[in-house]
Amino acid sequence: MxxxxxxxxxxxxxxxxxxxxxxxxxxxxxxxxxxxAVYKDFAPYSFEEGTTARGVDVELAxxxxxxxxxxxxLVWAPAGEKLDDDLRDYIWRxxxxxxxxxxxxxxxxxxxxxxAQKRNDQGELENGHVVMFGPYQxxxxxxxxxxxxxxxxxxxxxxxxxxxxxxxxxxxxxxxTSVFNGMLAAKTHHYPDVPQAFAAMKAGEVDAVMAMRGxxxxxxxxxxxxxxxxxxxxxxxxxxxRWEIGMAVHESNRQLAYAVEEALEGLIRDGSxxxxxSHYGLQYEVPEMYQ
Amino acid sequence: xxxxxxxxPFALSVLLGAILLSGQAMAAVTDQDIxxxxxxxxxxxxxxxxxxxxxxxxxxxxxxxxxxxxxxVWAFSFGGEKQRGQQAQPMIKDGVMYLTGSYSRVxxxxxxxxxxxxxxxxxLPDDIRPCCDVINRGVxxxxxxxFFGTLDAKLVALNKDTxxxxxxxxxxxxKEGYSISAAPLVINGKLITGxxxxxxxxxxxxxxxxxxxxxxxxxxxxxxxxxxxxxxxGKAVENGISxxxxxxxxxxxxxKTGGAAPWLGGYYDPETNLLLFGTGNPAPWxxxxxxxxxxxxxxxxxxxxxxxxxxxxxxxxxxxxWDYDGVNELVSFNYTEGGKEIKAAATADRNGFFYVLxxxxxxxxxxxxxxxxxxxxxxxxxxxxxxxxxxxxxxxPGSEAKGTSVFVAPAFLGAKNWMPMAYNRDxxxxxxxxxxxxxxxxxxxxxxxxxxxxxGAGFTIKPLNEDYIGVxxxxxxxxxxxxxxxxxxxxxxxxxxxxxxxxxxxxxxxxFLQAFNAKTGEKVWEFxxxxxxxxxxxxxxxxxxxxxxxxxxxxGAVPLWGGEVAKRIKDxxxxxxxxxxxxxxxxxxxx
Numbered sequence: 001m002x003x004x005x006x007x008x009x010x011x012x013x014x015x016x017x018x019x020x021x022x023x024x025x026x027x028x029x030x031x032x033x034x035x036x037a038v039y040k041d042f043a044p045y046s047f048e049e050g051t052t053a054r055g056v057d058v059e060l061a062x063x064x065x066x067x068x069x070x071x072x073x074l075v076w077a078p079a080g081e082k083l084d085d086d087l088r089d090y091i092w093r094x095x096x097x098x099x100x101x102x103x104x105x106x107x108x109x110x111x112x113x114x115x116a117q118k119r120n121d122q123g124e125l126e127n128g129h130v131v132m133f134g135p136y137q138x139x140x141x142x143x144x145x146x147x148x149x150x151x152x153x154x155x156x157x158x159x160x161x162x163x164x165x166x167x168x169x170x171x172x173x174x175x176x177t178s179v180f181n182g183m184l185a186a187k188t189h190h191y192p193d194v195p196q197a198f199a200a201m202k203a204g205e206v207d208a209v210m211a212m213r214g215x216x217x218x219x220x221x222x223x224x225x226x227x228x229x230x231x232x233x234x235x236x237x238x239x240x241x242r243w244e245i246g247m248a249v250h251e252s253n254r255q256l257a258y259a260v261e262e263a264l265e266g267l268i269r270d271g272s273x274x275x276x277x278s279h280y281g282l283q284y285e286v287p288e289m290y291q
Numbered sequence: 292x293x294x295x296x297x298x299x300p301f302a303l304s305v306l307l308g309a310i311l312l313s314g315q316a317m318a319a320v321t322d323q324d325i326x327x328x329x330x331x332x333x334x335x336x337x338x339x340x341x342x343x344x345x346x347x348x349x350x351x352x353x354x355x356x357x358x359x360x361x362x363x364v365w366a367f368s369f370g371g372e373k374q375r376g377q378q379a380q381p382m383i384k385d386g387v388m389y390l391t392g393s394y395s396r397v398x399x400x401x402x403x404x405x406x407x408x409x410x411x412x413x414x415l416p417d418d419i420r421p422c423c424d425v426i427n428r429g430v431x432x433x434x435x436x437x438f439f440g441t442l443d444a445k446l447v448a449l450n451k452d453t454x455x456x457x458x459x460x461x462x463x464x465x466k467e468g469y470s471i472s473a474a475p476l477v478i479n480g481k482l483i484t485g486x487x488x489x490x491x492x493x494x495x496x497x498x499x500x501x502x503x504x505x506x507x508x509x510x511x512x513x514x515x516x517x518x519x520x521x522x523x524x525g526k527a528v529e530n531g532i533s534x535x536x537x538x539x540x541x542x543x544x545x546x547k548t549g550g551a552a553p554w555l556g557g558y559y560d561p562e563t564n565l566l567l568f569g570t571g572n573p574a575p576w577x578x579x580x581x582x583x584x585x586x587x588x589x590x591x592x593x594x595x596x597x598x599x600x601x602x603x604x605x606x607x608x609x610x611x612x613w614d615y616d617g618v619n620e621l622v623s624f625n626y627t628e629g630g631k632e633i634k635a636a637a638t639a640d641r642n643g644f645f646y647v648l649x650x651x652x653x654x655x656x657x658x659x660x661x662x663x664x665x666x667x668x669x670x671x672x673x674x675x676x677x678x679x680x681x682x683x684x685x686x687x688p689g690s691e692a693k694g695t696s697v698f699v700a701p702a703f704l705g706a707k708n709w710m711p712m713a714y715n716r717d718x719x720x721x722x723x724x725x726x727x728x729x730x731x732x733x734x735x736x737x738x739x740x741x742x743x744x745x746x747g748a749g750f751t752i753k754p755l756n757e758d759y760i761g762v763x764x765x766x767x768x769x770x771x772x773x774x775x776x777x778x779x780x781x782x783x784x785x786x787x788x789x790x791x792x793x794x795x796x797x798x799x800x801x802x803f804l805q806a807f808n809a810k811t812g813e814k815v816w817e818f819x820x821x822x823x824x825x826x827x828x829x830x831x832x833x834x835x836x837x838x839x840x841x842x843x844x845x846x847g848a849v850p851l852w853g854g855e856v857a858k859r860i861k862d863x864x865x866x867x868x869x870x871x872x873x874x875x876x877x878x879x880x881x882x
Contacts, residue, residue: 039741040418078418078466082747083739096425098417108742115737121751121854139742168492168548169575174688174746177543177580185543185580192467192492212743239688239736240744 021102022092025255028104033071036061037090037103040076043195044218044280045108048076056214057107059276060136060267064105067263075103081169083109084126091250092129104249104256111135111246111287133257134264135244135287136273141172142216143231145208146201153208153231156184163187165197165206171239172210179237194219201228214282221281244287265290320384320432325477326561332832335383336432338474339711340829343623344558346713346788348830352837353874354792355808358816360878361839365405369396369844369867376846377867378709379429380474380786380827383840389451390842391427391474392867395441399454402833405871409454413441419465421472423848426825428556428709429474431482433502440471440484446500460505462486468493473556478566478596481508485553485568495552497568497594511599513570514549515540515586521598530598533587540583550574551588555618555709562623562634563651565593565602569618569638576748577734578612579687585610589617591638593653603653607640609676612684613667613732614703615642622721623650624714626769637768639712639723641705644671647768659771661764662706662725664755667699685732688746700729702752704782704848711827713787713795718809720765720774722795724783727755727762728856751854760859763787763797765812775812781859784847786827788839796839798824800849800863804841804870822866836876843868 028034038046038057046055053074065072080086086106094100109132118126143164145153150162159176160183166172168190177185191197194211198219201209208231209216220228235241247264249257267273268290277284320336328337332350340346353361369377375393382389387408388400395413400406419442431438436457437449443465448457462484463469469488476483486496495513500506509521509530516537520527537546550573557568573581573588589608592601608615621638636650643665647656655675667684668677683699704726712723730752738747754760761779766772785798794815795807800823806816823845830839844866849856 042741045742078420079741081740082745083741097415097419110739110742110744112737112739115739118737121731139744141744170740171744171746174575174577174580177545178577178687182542182580182582188543190492190544190548239746243739243744245742 022250022252023102023104025253025259028256029068029070033073034061034065034068034105035073035075035103036065037075037077037086037106039108040078042079044214044282056137056276056280056282059279060273061105061107063267063272063276064260064263067266068259075101077106087127087130087248091248102250104253105260106248108245109248111244129251130248131251131254131257132248133246134261135246135289136264136268137214137245138242138285138287139245140213140242141210141235141238142213143208143210143233144216144220144228145231147227147229149204149207153233155233156235159184159187159208161187162207163189163205164208164210165189165191165200166210167191167194167197170211175235175238176210198223217282218280318385319434322477322479325433329831333383334385335381335829335831338380338429338431338476338556339558339620340788342476342478342559342561344620344711345622345624345716346711346786346827347715348788348790350830350832350837351791352832352879353790353794353830353839355794355815357874357879358792358794358806361806361816361872361874363818363870364838364873365871367398367400367405367407367869369393369398369869374844374865374867376424376426376825377842377844378426378825378847379842381829381840381842381869382430382432383829383831384432384451386833387451388840388869389430389432389437390869391429391439393427393844393846394425395427395439397430397437397439397449397454398869399437399451400869402838402871405869411447411449411454411456413443413445413447415441416443416465419443419470420468421470423851424846426847427472431475431477433477433482436502438475438477438482438502440473440475442470442472444469444471444486444488446471446475446482446484446505448502448505458505460500462498463488473554476556476559477502478559481596483557483566483596485556487552487554487571492548493552493574494547494549495570497553497557497566497592497599499596499599509599511594511601513551513553513587513592514546516546519599530600533601540586542582545581548574549585549588551590553618555620558620558622559596560623560636560650563593564596565650566596567621567623567636567650568592568594569616569621571616571618572608572611572614576614577688578610578684583610589615591617591621591648591653593650605646605648605653605655605675607638607644607646608642613642613699615640615705617641618709619705619707620711621648622712622714624768626719628769635768637714637721639707639721639725641701641707642667642677643701643706644677645723645766645768645771646675657771661723661766661773662701662727662762664700664727664729666729685748686734688734696731696733696749698729698731700755701726702728702730703750704728704752704852708784708848710784710825711786713789715789715795715809717791717793718765719767719769720809721768722787722789722797722809723764723766724785724787724797725762725764726760726782728760728782729753729755752852752856754855754859760856761799763795763807765795765809777807777812777814781863782849782856784849785824788828788830790830796828796830796841798826798828798841798843800824800845800860802843802863804828818870818872820866820870821864821868823863836873839872841870843870
């Protein structure tokens, strides 16, 4: 029962006791406060260092709130098993486990037309309660490796010999355990998260780590180790190697989306977003929409 | 406490009642009480009406002829806004009923009047991740304590008279996805629980604690390759690796995060001195990523209650690819065949097959389908291993065109889910709450998780019949023959009780508690409780009269899913109520 429950997430019809309230743009401005959901413990995107909120999503949310002339209130969201769960819990329905509290805006939602238009078996839009907009970052899969033990990554085939660390239940895990008929499975080591995979590389347990580029850039930045390098290999048979990251609001709240979009475009064009990313050692390309 | 005579004169029962209320009422639950349950008709001190889990009551005052006179005597509301699935079985000791409600709440209620004696509300953190509704399946009683597990994976011991916490112990980290919903059990002075979680990275464990103080006594991981421990004076002593060594039935290091969570708890057979537990499915969900049998996922395990050593295992779904957890209860029973007494155990698996095992060694005796449609396997071989139908296994992620789906029956919610069946020693039949449904499954190309592209799985559950999903079945474990069936429109999700009075009780999501003639399947009584019945009914005797109690409150896993099944259940109202019925003594003789 359990694994499926997480993989698939809870469907729409669950027993609602108290309906959460979506705030309109005017209510939000009147309250003088923008509630933004960011993932909990998810460096370099959003995390806490002591009592200080850090991360590119946190800093961007601060800049957006400032541009709208309101305070920022962060809603720390433990990630669900799928994004659909997070959108449900923080944008449109709320969860009884955190008093039905909704955010006005959620960071790090994909900007992906196919995903936004996905329909269920009843022909309904699966994420019809949500508007996803405002791409602010490109994301992709990336391998980092330790040059002391691995000369270069000409192709993923080197991981037939060299152990590589991945996060459990992630695309890098699925990819490396299934590609080439499972040829790389024996050398694929699983860790609870990416920082622990990097710790294992430092300890010599694995020679490389595969994860999202943002996480990899951050770990390499923090390691201050010139022997760590970013691989330039291809990923044959990978379904989706690159995607765009944006934001989400409730579908009844497009006015907020328009205001945020306008503020975001200004921050991207004047280089503010690039500066935020550079604070964390992250590569940054201006998303296609603004080029 | 001595066992009172069955039908005492009125004055005597008043006197006994008075004694019970004055002092002797404080009698502690002993190992003997637990092992003999339900011999003393005035108490129920085990989940399952006995450690075997047969859910058979030897009471026959209430029977198939007079059951129409069964009537409600009181109802107790759980109150508050926390009306979610109510799945507990009440316990009764010295005229007090102990039960749990949704959101990790415990109640003690006067069994005569329904008056609340105390209530304990666990303070739950806001980052718990219960898999399938915020349910709880009941308490264990031992000594002067009431034990239960919380959604944030704590074991809590409460004083039975005051409800005050005596000790509370964090069994596992809820932030890693662990939680407890099953009722623990106490065997030979040890408090035993499954340690389970739904998240990836979790490894199932079965553990024993000291009921006096919550000290860990032994720990047994349910995935091959992990070390088990016994604890002596607070020190961990190695007690052998589960399955001998790592990597025999798992590729790479996936055994480290293998799942196999024993989330439904277990039972105990005194004759063989074995704990009998079931385990959940393996991780990750897509079977192509983990070639091999993936032990001990989707299995039944027999453990030595003294140190947690695995004595034998039987895997119902090796290399599971459909989320067929192997957690369903393994019920011990003896039967005679060819003049020989067979020590057997039976289980009705999520995967649609009913298995009869030799419980002395876990060997397969026989197995047969107990639902009408099974597509993932064409049958069982002589050892009980499934003969797979490869066309019913979802493909490897990325290996196929988007949208290719396979139809599989049963659906992942199982031909039978958590709801316990019952075994009647008089009819020799098992009464199995089953569901007829299938699912479409496909690999989903467009999914995201925490800002990352993801390969999820898509699925939708489909009823197999227009007019019913649920089927209560009477099954002969010696022949595999279905003796009778009773259909229900919505999926069945409540436990079953059977009695010497030739009765079978179970509840429906539509809100009825129903009674059937155990031999014929004829419906002989029903009562509308106001919300769906997911709990397990019990029957006991008090002041010379026979009582029946059950929890009412719709929720659980079924309403969490969409698709066609959701349409059948979307109008059911939630609740949170304990109903108690009795057969008034003046009406016993009338029939």
